[in-house]
Amino acid sequence: MFLGHFGVGLAAKPLQPHVSLGTLFLAAQLADLLWPTLLLLDVERVKITPGLLEASPFDFIYYPFSHSLLAQVVLGTLLGGLTA
16 A cells, blocks of 8 residues: 555656655655544544455545545645645
């Protein structure tokens, strides 16, 4: 899961050479960095079901904010504005 996100950051580096690689990694990981916070605040929900999937026991019940397209566009725009 995480390696694919870092791959997006690495692939974007030649397209945006003035942006630091750390910022590109942050942008690619933003949803997954926001998600645990929203879980702790009980805004989003997940259930742990052992054996559900081979790779992960997480049964994602409700996560419309951290991983929605609209949220990612807004967060990306904010991050882009902060780094510009």
